[in-house]
Amino acid sequence: MTTMVATTVPAARVPWVRYAGLAAKVLLFGLLLAALIWPDLSGIKGKASTARLVVYPVGAMALPLWWWAYGRARSKLHTQFPWRADLLITLPWLIDLIGNRLNLFDTIVWWDDAMHLILWGLLTAGVLLAFAPPTLSRALTTFVALGFGTTAAVVWELGEYVAFVRNSPELQTAYTDTLGDLALGTLGAVTAGLTIYQAHNRLFRHLPPQPTD
DSSP states (O other), X not given: OOOOOOOOBOOOOOXXXXXXXXXXXXXXXXXXXXXXXXXXXXXXXXXXXHHHHHHHHHHHHHHHHHIIIIIHHHOSSBSSOXXXXXXXHHHHHHHHHHHHHTTHHHHOTTHHHHHHHHHHHHHHHHHHHHHSOTTOXXXXXXXXXXXXHXXXXXXXXXHHHHHTGGGSGGGGGHHHHHHHHHHHXXXXXXXXXXXXXXXXXXXXXXXXXXXXX
16 A cells, blocks of 8 residues: 655745735725725626625635634644635636726737636636645646636636626627637646646655555
């Protein structure tokens, strides 16, 4: 029987990671508050604004809530709060909200496609840093990335359809757009998996990979 190797991910030592994560959350919640006060200026009016006002803060606070309720006492991967992962998980919600606020999704043709690729990559990378053991093999890291990233992309597209697409002019092109978004989100997740593997490999190359059986 193969022996499992327990590895603890080093905590972020650079103060800017913590400050950037906190600043991203403050800016996100500031934009959400502004959307409540001035909905016409938010850029999300008519785009499931109510759902976004609920989902975005939940998404940005999921890791801190997990850490407070469970991770700080029982996490086998982190001895301190994973600020790098938290920043990566927060950025997609913030960037998406800024893009809507500046009307970039409707004025730049390629913006939506770029966001599905980049934001899903950031989100998946954050989840991997937070929850995936760093000694996983390249194949397992990629499979985990695919499992999370693709599932999250499907859930997002279903949410968009139920929340506003089915009752909007976008319904006419929804099928093609959804297939493209899912493909780009999956590509972003795979890229994140390979990138995180390489980063972990540099830190833990002296340790054997986790067994697959």
